[in-house]
Amino acid sequence: MATLTIGVFPGLVGNMAYDFALKLAAAAVDKGHKVSIWFSGNATGSVKANQKHLKDYSTGEKHLKALLEKGVEMCTCEACTVARGIQKPEGIEGIQWNAMHWYLAKIHGADRVLHIGGE
Amino acid sequence: MGDVKLAFVVQRPQYKGETSRLAITHAIAYQTVEILLEDGDTVTPTLCFIGEGVLGLQKGQKAMDTYGITSTETHLKNALLVDLDVLVCKEDLEKYGIPEDSIPDAEEMGADKTIRVVPFSEIQKAIEDAKHVLFF
Numbered sequence: 001m002a003t004l005t006i007g008v009f010p011g012l013v014g015n016m017a018y019d020f021a022l023k024l025a026a027a028a029v030d031k032g033h034k035v036s037i038w039f040s041g042n043a044t045g046s047v048k049a050n051q052k053h054l055k056d057y058s059t060g061e062k063h064l065k066a067l068l069e070k071g072v073e074m075c076t077c078e079a080c081t082v083a084r085g086i087q088k089p090e091g092i093e094g095i096q097w098n099a100m101h102w103y104l105a106k107i108h109g110a111d112r113v114l115h116i117g118g119e
Numbered sequence: 120m121g122d123v124k125l126a127f128v129v130q131r132p133q134y135k136g137e138t139s140r141l142a143i144t145h146a147i148a149y150q151t152v153e154i155l156l157e158d159g160d161t162v163t164p165t166l167c168f169i170g171e172g173v174l175g176l177q178k179g180q181k182a183m184d185t186y187g188i189t190s191t192e193t194h195l196k197n198a199l200l201v202d203l204d205v206l207v208c209k210e211d212l213e214k215y216g217i218p219e220d221s222i223p224d225a226e227e228m229g230a231d232k233t234i235r236v237v238p239f240s241e242i243q244k245a246i247e248d249a250k251h252v253l254f255f
Binding site (some may be wrong): 007040080103108109110115 | 136138255
């Protein structure tokens, strides 16, 4: 089985690329692959806990928690996150906070990298 | 595993969105990645600007004065200071009428590297040499 690193940059709300990234991660881990996810840019807004799932909007928290339970390692860019007014105690438990080198380190060990760009 | 070469390919203009800037800052992060890797393991990104990605790279930027944010010019200089390879597509600069001498360097800061304006074929080679290619 392979090691997959996914970089997620688009925001949770506004396009479906974020949803795609999480569903892809779930599918990969279900097939037995080892998956890690890096959140940067607008995607970091999705790590805030206590999201209300309104049916007209995508939700991150429910899917992120499910991925954590499956053993997916996830990390948010600390600078991107605090710049959006989200502090670490407000974040979803289990998601790491680190600097951009975390993503590069995961890429180093990855068989495949999927970089899902923002905007 | 040793060194892993990466190509960061920037296709979007600076300042229009965030990810074109994040390409530069993520590439610069290579200088500290070793704290998370085994001894002898390294990551070497090459930062490539193509298409609309060549827009917003010129020197003389006043982003700090105008917006209160670090300019792309400063980020590029920092990239040179940490010895990143930075390539800008010559054909795309010509397409937009941007003179090569408008591209900044960091000589005054003591950087050994300069931004290299190169034909796309050289950027393609950097992409082919990379284990992973990331499009920003």
